[in-house]
Amino acid sequence: MKTRLRANLFLLLPVTCFLLLNFICFLLVPPACLAVDDLFDIKPVADGIYAAIAKPAYKVNCNAVIILLDDGVLVVDTHSKPSAARALIEQIKKLTPKPVKYVVNTHFHWDHYQGNEAYPSSWPAGVEIISSEATRANIQRLGIPRIKNEIVSMPQEIARLKSDLEKASNAEQKTAIQENLRQAEAYFAELKLIEVTLPTMTFDHSLILHRKSRTVEILWLGLAHTNGDIFVFLPKERVLCTGDSLHGWTPFMGDSYPYDWIKTLDAAEKLDFDAVIGGHGDVMHGKEKFELWKQYFQDLMERTAAVYAEGASLDEAKKSVSDFLVKKYAAKFDPGFPNSVIGNVAKAYQVIAFPR
Ligand SMILES: [Zn+2]
Numbered sequence: 001m002k003t004r005l006r007a008n009l010f011l012l013l014p015v016t017c018f019l020l021l022n023f024i025c026f027l028l029v030p031p032a033c034l035a036v037d038d039l040f041d042i043k044p045v046a047d048g049i050y051a052a053i054a055k056p057a058y059k060v061n062c063n064a065v066i067i068l069l070d071d072g073v074l075v076v077d078t079h080s081k082p083s084a085a086r087a088l089i090e091q092i093k094k095l096t097p098k099p100v101k102y103v104v105n106t107h108f109h110w111d112h113y114q115g116n117e118a119y120p121s122s123w124p125a126g127v128e129i130i131s132s133e134a135t136r137a138n139i140q141r142l143g144i145p146r147i148k149n150e151i152v153s154m155p156q157e158i159a160r161l162k163s164d165l166e167k168a169s170n171a172e173q174k175t176a177i178q179e180n181l182r183q184a185e186a187y188f189a190e191l192k193l194i195e196v197t198l199p200t201m202t203f204d205h206s207l208i209l210h211r212k213s214r215t216v217e218i219l220w221l222g223l224a225h226t227n228g229d230i231f232v233f234l235p236k237e238r239v240l241c242t243g244d245s246l247h248g249w250t251p252f253m254g255d256s257y258p259y260d261w262i263k264t265l266d267a268a269e270k271l272d273f274d275a276v277i278g279g280h281g282d283v284m285h286g287k288e289k290f291e292l293w294k295q296y297f298q299d300l301m302e303r304t305a306a307v308y309a310e311g312a313s314l315d316e317a318k319k320s321v322s323d324f325l326v327k328k329y330a331a332k333f334d335p336g337f338p339n340s341v342i343g344n345v346a347k348a349y350q351v352i353a354f355p356r
Pocket of ligand 1: 062109111112244279280
């Protein structure tokens, strides 16, 4: 069902409330919240459309997409923490005086929605946060408990970094661990203060913004990386934003539906686009990466099914299937591929051994 998004009239909150929020932020947030403009490389992709490519961080930030509309801005994804979203907001303000009116969460993973609160607190007059129905439900059912778990596990992570720091054998290593420790401590402090901000507008299959200057199609095309991933498609400019359904790193498959994911990528490929902005890594072009991921998923599932049928244990499957995949694909993915692939084999084994 296609829904036309109509202009919304929001109550304007008093200016004092806005100032108060900023003052509270100033008092409460860790130093990282105040760091601005060095977290993203802003790359123009088409007229009024920018990819915000996240720079490496200890707690990863996803990319964002900044889409200028006639009367406001639409931003795709909000990173792992409000301070990262605030840093991007500062960069957006250098591009345009228009307010952000729409934020899209491509899916429920921590590195794509935990910064949501930064947008309504920066524009208290009203920001609609848009996601699929499944993503909103996933944030409530899975995202919030995962934050609570991370708050419990972070002190151990910080202790591990401190112990690594003591063992560091050279100055270069020491500097790198010190920086990671600083970011981990800032993230932990911020995590405890996160106000989970849920999407305010959901849809089942598609939501289309019809504007004079451009049309923005927000599409759910099937099960993929999660059950709620969406694509943001700009038909006139031939730009497709894919979230983590397709990006420049190795796919993370923990919450995925591998067989459906292949079909969903097939459906996305039918759209007419050139530039592709994924949730991680650089801007891509054309359909090459779609073909790579589909072939990778196919090989992963076929090989795992074959060794499972021969009676391989999970550990045996991890070894033999990942050996095969590393040989065939390591040069085509990021340097972390050999480590990530083991988790993917475990997921494939689970899907094959316990079909839904
Ligand atoms: Zn991600």
